[in-house]
Amino acid sequence: MIKLFAFSTPNSVRVPIALEELDLPYEIEAVNVRKGEQKQPGYLAINPNGKVPVLVDPDGPDGAPFTLSESGAILIYLAEKTSRLLPLDRFGRARVFEQMLFHLTGIGPALGQLGFFKRQASEQIPFAIARFQTESERVLAVLEAALAKSEFVAGPDFSIADITHFGWLWRREFAGIDFANTPNIAHWYEKVAGRPAVRRAIERVTALVPPA
Known part of the structure; x- marks a missing residue:
């Protein structure tokens, strides 16, 4: 096992x-x-x-x-x-890896740093909070636009790219982020969160x- x-x-x-x-x-x-x-x-x-x-x-x-x-x-x-x-064709795989890397190098670090400076830093640093707030909103806007074009983040089928994105969006409260301005993300999130396996x-x- x-x-x-x-x-x-x-x-x-x-x-x-x-x-x-x-x-x-x-x-x-x-x-x-x-x-x-x-x-x-x-x-x-x-x-x-x-x-x-x-x-x-x-x-x-x-x-x-x-x-x-x-x-x-x-x-x-x-x-x-x-x-x-994970798609078997190289183009589909490339889209999945593109979204995974976008999250792992963009969304995840932005939300993680935003949460750290808001909640865990020994002192409040307004510049750092503003920097990562702006970056978090920017990368989420990119994801919002992607989800306007397809049902899941890397195309029509659920994949490990969706699982990758789900992690930090599940813990978005840590960064003080909500879906008020990202209805496509909100719709996608509810759909993924409702899957029995999830x-x-x-x-x-x-x-x-x-x-x-």
Whole structure:
């Protein structure tokens, strides 16, 4: 059975969504990032970068377990392992990878930095907040325009690109972002959030959060 090290984070939630969509059995081991468990020596031996998620597939090369970090890489690995959630033609694949990289290098970092400077920085820095507020609104406007042209972010079919985008939009409250000015994103989000596999995945990762 696949083992997933994760927590209730934007990056983590992507992987159980993919696993649920692909009907792959898995177990989750919670890594409580609020307590810094991702920086403990035992976990660093699994992922020296000290981040979640990490996937361990027992069906690796020559029968050895295969360990992989970085949610984007994990999604591609699972899609290629099952030949699902990723187009077979190179043009369709390129569109999926384009959207994934747009999120991982644009939307995700912008929302993450905005949330950090709003909520976690030791002091309020108006310039930094304004900078990442503007950038968050800009990249979301790009996604809004893309969703005006197609049902899903990379074309007519649900793919790992949609799963990638869903992570940070699921945790958008951290950055103080809403969908008031992005109706296409709002429609897309409700459609994705309503998928049975997505609901099951969210239930599993939210159950990892200990009571306050």
